[in-house]
Amino acid sequence: xxxxxxxxxxxxxxxxxxxxxxxxxxxxxxxxxxxxxxxxxxxxxxxxxxxxxxxxxxxxxxxxxxxxxxxxxxxxxxxxxxxxxxxxxxxxxxxxxxxxxxxxxxxxxxxxxxxxxxxxxxxxxxxxxxxxxxxxxxxxxxxxxxxxxxxxxxxxxxxxxxxxxxxxxxxxxxxxxxxxxxxxxxxxxxxxxxxx
Amino acid sequence: xxxxxxxxxxxxxxxxxxxxxxxxxxxxxxxxxxxxxxxxxxxxxxxxxxxxxxxxxxxxxxxxxxxxxxxxxxxxxxxxxxxxxxxxxxxxxxxxxxxxxxxxxxxxxxxxxxxxxxxxxxxxxxxxxxxxxxxxxxxxxxxxxxxxxxxxxxxxxxxxxxxxxxxxxxxxxxxxxxxxxxxxxxxxxxxxxxxx
DNA sequence: GCGTTACGGTAACATGCGTTACGGTTAGGG
DNA sequence: CCCTAACCGTAACGCATGTTACCGTAACGC
Numbered sequence: 084x085x086x087x088x089x090x091x092x093x094x095x096x097x098x099x100x101x102x103x104x105x106x107x108x109x110x111x112x113x114x115x116x117x118x119x120x121x122x123x124x125x126x127x128x129x130x131x132x133x134x135x136x137x138x139x140x141x142x143x144x145x146x147x148x149x150x151x152x153x154x155x156x157x158x159x160x161x162x163x164x165x166x167x168x169x170x171x172x173x174x175x176x177x178x179x180x181x182x183x184x185x186x187x188x189x190x191x192x193x194x195x196x197x198x199x200x201x202x203x204x205x206x207x208x209x210x211x212x213x214x215x216x217x218x219x220x221x222x223x224x225x226x227x228x229x230x231x232x233x234x235x236x237x238x239x240x241x242x243x244x245x246x247x248x249x250x251x252x253x254x255x256x257x258x259x260x261x262x263x264x265x266x267x268x269x270x271x272x273x274x275x276x277x278x279x
Numbered sequence: 280x281x282x283x284x285x286x287x288x289x290x291x292x293x294x295x296x297x298x299x300x301x302x303x304x305x306x307x308x309x310x311x312x313x314x315x316x317x318x319x320x321x322x323x324x325x326x327x328x329x330x331x332x333x334x335x336x337x338x339x340x341x342x343x344x345x346x347x348x349x350x351x352x353x354x355x356x357x358x359x360x361x362x363x364x365x366x367x368x369x370x371x372x373x374x375x376x377x378x379x380x381x382x383x384x385x386x387x388x389x390x391x392x393x394x395x396x397x398x399x400x401x402x403x404x405x406x407x408x409x410x411x412x413x414x415x416x417x418x419x420x421x422x423x424x425x426x427x428x429x430x431x432x433x434x435x436x437x438x439x440x441x442x443x444x445x446x447x448x449x450x451x452x453x454x455x456x457x458x459x460x461x462x463x464x465x466x467x468x469x470x471x472x473x474x475x
Numbered sequence: 476g477c478g479t480t481a482c483g484g485t486a487a488c489a490t491g492c493g494t495t496a497c498g499g500t501t502a503g504g505g
Numbered sequence: 506c507c508c509t510a511a512c513c514g515t516a517a518c519g520c521a522t523g524t525t526a527c528c529g530t531a532a533c534g535c
Contacts, residue, residue, distance in 0.1 A: 087481085088481080088482065088483090089483095090481085124483085124484090125483070125484050125485080126484090126485095127482090127483045127484045127485075128483055129483095130483095131481095131482070131483055192501080
């Protein structure tokens with residue numbers, strides 16, 4: 084054998100570098116060299132870990148989903164009531180601080196990149212489907228007497244609201260400050276009869 | 280002088296070509312050559328009409344806004360009631376058919392491109408502010424007895440809902456078919472007490 | 476301790492990019 | 506009727522990109 088590198092750690096490092104470049108320099112500057120510079124290594128390491136640029140993007144996309152999934156499950160587990168869980172899980176999808184704003188910007192970037200990439204668009208659909216199932220389940224738990232279809236439509240609406248608010252908040256933080264985003268979410272939950 | 284070319288018509292033709300490439304090939308393939316090919320001309324014409332690539336994108340972005348503004352004002356003028364106008368104006372922001380889906384995809388592409396372009400991000404904010412003012416005015420007209428702040432928050436929530444639904448619908452048309460998107464909008468309007 | 480092999484840095488390659496320069500063409504003004 | 510200037514197609518330039526090839530280096534098995 085030879086020296087043993089920590090592959091998962093390096094892949095995570097490079098994925099974080101992809102997010103960094105995507106959020107602060109945009110899709111057009113998302114180059115192997117820019118990623119390597121953001122990760123503090125050379126292009127040699129990048130191309131040694133991934134066969135090509137697309138594989139790097141796909142992995143970074145997958146890791147982004149895993150990260151939010153883990154965060155969401157922790158929030159769900161630590162919530163006292165179904166309605167509290169629903170609100171907490173939806174809330175973390177907004178652009179409330181620098182980290183969440185970066186994630187939303189990266190999410191928009193990946194969605195834009197998916198237009199020309201079959202693998203990214205497939206990942207987007209799979210991820211969004213699991214996201215919808217989760218929110219639908221939380222809505223059903225928060226309103227047990229609702230028919231399934233009503234819960235599903237409300238869940239879809241809440242997802243669209245959060246996704247749109249996050250995108251608008253990442254594109255115009257001053258126009259959509261954290262308090263305004265949370266207010267939009269809380270008012271909509273109240274309007275649907277899913278508050279507190 | 281010399282032969283007189285129809286500048287506005289050519290600029291519109293090239294802007295439509297920008298939308299075409301952006302929607303079907305993505306930001307990465309949005310090159311001068313691809314735009315020229317989509318417009319059925321050579322790069323010579325493109326560079327003769329615009330000083331550089333950024334100016335072309337900025338103009339296409341501006342024209343997209345003008346286009347939706349004109350459509351929205353026609354819908355507003357032909358609506359019988361304020362609530363009908365509110366619904367019609369919000370509805371055209373969804374991804375209901377090929378044309379609207381293309382527009383949503385292009386909108387996401389421009390938002391992603393704006394990350395690295397000060398002029399595009401400034402345009403996004405100006406456009407979104409006028410969009411918010413319009414929806415806030417329509418909500419206030421649809422619910423005259425509401426305090427201004429309530430109308431403003433409801434307007435922001437409806438904008439986020441439509442923007443998010445359009446983005447999700449453009450990224451997964453099968454998962455968010457037109458009827459589902461309209462159902463989300465109608466249910467949310469009803470939840471806010473702004474229906475028909 | 477030594478050979479082997481994974482590791483990863485360096486540099487070259489071909490390609491495609493934005494941009495520029497040039498030149499043929501065409502339509503108006505005098 | 507020609508002269509001039511706008512029009513725009515063509516082709517080149519310099520540069521940055523993704524990818525590949527190469528090679529020195531360092532750690533593990535024997």
